[in-house]
Amino acid sequence: MPYLLAAEADKIQDFIFRSSRLREVVGASQLLTRFCRSIEDTLAKQYNGQVVVNDGGSFRVIFDDVRQAIDFGNDLSELYRLTLGGSLTVAEPVEMNDDFADANKNAAERLRWGKNRRQGVMVEVHMPYVAFCESCGVGLAERRDRLAVRNASRHRYLCATCQIKAKERDRGLREFLGAVYDAYAKKAEIPAHIKPDWPEDADAIAELDLSGRNYVAYLVADGNGMGQLFGSCDQHQLQQLSQGLSRVLSESLAVPMIAFRKQVPAQAAMIPMLPLILGGDDLFALIPAPYALDIARRFCLEWEKCMQMLVNKIGLHNVPRPTIAAAVVICKGTYPYTLAHRRAKALLEDAKRQSKLLAAKTGEHLSAVNFEVILGNRLAGINEADGDQVIQRSLRPYWVAENDLSVGALQHGIDLRHLLAQRYALKDL
Ligand SMILES: [Zn+2]
Structure with missing residues (x-):
């Protein structure tokens, strides 16, 4: 069994x-x-496991023997703790009959149960005479070092985890962003003598703000109805879907950046964006503020196209047309990225809700984009907090569509293209 x-x-x-x-x-x-990727060739092989999913911190592995499954789980969580310094929840193995989808559902339930269960108490090291890490403020500093970045003149206290993370960045970002890089380099027709590199920090992207006010944009995106899609997969399909998702996301992100490069060719050697999270259907990326909404629009259209191709290829029928929700937060380059992310996630929920509403009312499936501009260093979301707001000042979220919208869709939102066209018409006033 x-x-x-x-x-x-x-x-x-x-x-x-x-x-x-x-x-x-x-x-x-x-x-x-x-x-995640290394597990397939190391630990899974050692315990004769067959890997179905190993992406974005999530694992599904099949074993012939329950003992091997349990041993694998124990080793996996220990290895994770040693490598990344965090914890990993392992669910109790479930028996698998012919129906993989059923077993997968059970396994997911047990995983949720395991996550909710109170874990054992963790001991924190306490030493009153040591410094804390200057990057995360949580870990205990392990050494005082000069950082391997431009104009890093002073020494800083750093914990072990932050040092490993920084070192990982210095390896180049081949494993994490190779697919984006390849798609970008191939289609952007970059001359062979130029080796484009990822920006070092938000300042590098802020320099692309044509108005000189150092604004950047953060893009978050998340596929609609992914749970349903995963739920209707058999084992082979799940494997293909899990492997294909990141690639679809990577390629969809590269396409609008090539268009951007043609508009703003200033930085030939720098890729004008930096994905910070890219796993499965989950994206968080730093992009330039100019054209940020158009980048989001093109990204959504490209994702729909690539995703439809993937769904067709792995033979998933009776699933709705794939759509995605995206949110853009435009803010100063110095604005903390964690706050921008939190705000973007809230905006993303609005976009998702709008798509869901449309699907429920008309049966039509459309991608939607939401956005907000955070002026200066003001806190985000304060306007929305006003309880007695009578006038709705915004028409967000906006639809993304290649062709003209149906009457039903127009009752629930406006085409993002119209906003961009109107903004363009008013740009010189
Ligand atoms: Zn640290």
């Missing part, structure tokens, strides 16, 4: 966002990607 084991890293976002500098954030994302 085969067994299915589900495991998932806890508080992934916490782990990635704990460091204050973007180079450590991308380093953390790459570390996680590399850890």
